[in-house]
Every structure is written in C-alpha cells, then in structure tokens.
C-alpha cells in the first residue's frame with residue numbers, strides 16, 4: 001500500500017472513530033517517574049492489579065528514594081498482586097538507582113530537553129524498558145510525540161490494514177508514527193484501545209456491529 005493510500009485510510013478511520021468515541025484531549029496521567037514505575041508494574045497484568053500494586057508500593061514507601069533503598073524482599077512483597085513480582089520489584093529498584101546515578105536524583109526531567117529519538121533511546125537503555133513502555137512515558141507523562149503500541153493497538157491496526165499483516169508489535173511503533181500525525185497520537189492511541197476492548201476483540205471481532213467496516217481490510221477480505 002502506498003503512503004498516500006495509508007494516509008487516506010488513516011483519515012477515514014480517524015474521522016469515523018472520533019465521531020463515535022470523541023477526540024480525547026491530552027492530560028497528564030501520572031508524573032514521569034510514577035509513570036515509569038506504573039508501566040513496569042503493568043507488564044503481563046491488568047490495569048486493576050497494576051494500580052493496586054502501585055498504590056500498595058506508595059503506601060508502604062511514600063517516596064521513590066525509600067523504594068530505591070528498601071529491602072528488595074519488601075518491595076517484591078508490596079507489588080506481589082501485579083504478578084512477576086520477583087522480576088518487577090528488582091527492576092523498579094534498578095531503574096530508580098539508574099536515575100540516581102545518571103541524573104543525580106530520581107527524575108526524568110532531562111527528557112524534556114532531548115529530541116524524541118534521543119529520549120526514546122535513553123529510556124530503552126534502562127533494563128526492562130522496551131519501545132512500548134518508553135512511548136507510554138513520553139506520551140502520557142510528558143506530552144511528547146511517541147505512539148505506544150500495546151496488544152489492542154497492534155491487533156486492531158493490523159486488521160484495519162494501517163500496518164502490515166506481518167508487522168511485529170515493536171516495528172508497529174515506527175509504521176504508525178509514520179502515518180498518524182503527531183498531534184493525533186494521544187487521541188488515536190486511546191480511541192483504538194477503546195475499540196479493541198469494546199468491538200474488535202482478540203478472539204472474535206464483532207464486525208457486524210463495527211462502524212469501521214468501510215475502512216477495514218479484515219472485514220473487506222471476509223466479505224470477499
């Protein structure tokens with residue numbers, strides 16, 4: 001598919017999806033370091049357990065310095081509800097330690113002065129931070145133009161034909177950033193996730209009830 005065809009498809013999808021779900025305006029979800037910890041906790045779990053683990057951690061250790069310096073077993077215990085606690089606890093402490101060593105404090109303020117590519121490279125240099133996590137921190141906490149691709153975004157955009165049929169989740173970040181205008185990253189990310197949760201389910205997409213039929217490769221292929 002040519003770039004201009006993809007751009008037309010994006011415009012069609014964006015128009016339809018904004019009519020139904022609205023166009024969410026950016027708001028900061030969490031401060032940057034909180035977002036970093038929250039995204040580490042979110043790996044392989046749902047939002048409810050991620051938030052419960054985050055809240056327990058904050059209750060037991062009111063500052064990130066206290067989390068960094070805590071007994072590792074106590075941090076693991078605090079985040080247990082999020083699953084993979086033996087991995088996530090040490091990862092969180094290592095990330096906080098890394099910020100301290102490189103920035104002299106637990107802060108991500110320096111990212112604001114970097115180009116988006118520099119900021120992504122810096123974040124993905126932290127153990128346990130991949131392209132999706134980096135993009136979430138940049139977009140949601142700092143309002144920088146990065147497009148996070150989670151399982152919903154990957155599945156729905158692939159079915160629509162906005163990315164290639166065989167495009168990996170990692171590669172999808174680049175493909176979507178090339179066709180979605182940066183000012184739409186926040187809204188489109190949230191709109192596609194909503195669509196993935198409510199209509200374009202993983203096992204059986206509810207195509208019969210879907211307003212994106214006219215723009216969807218999967219649907220067009222299925223009706224021949």
Ligand code: SF4
Nearest residue numbers: 200205207210216219
């Ligand atoms: S038409 Fe079907 S596959 Fe396409 S976006 Fe809608 S639910 Fe998903």
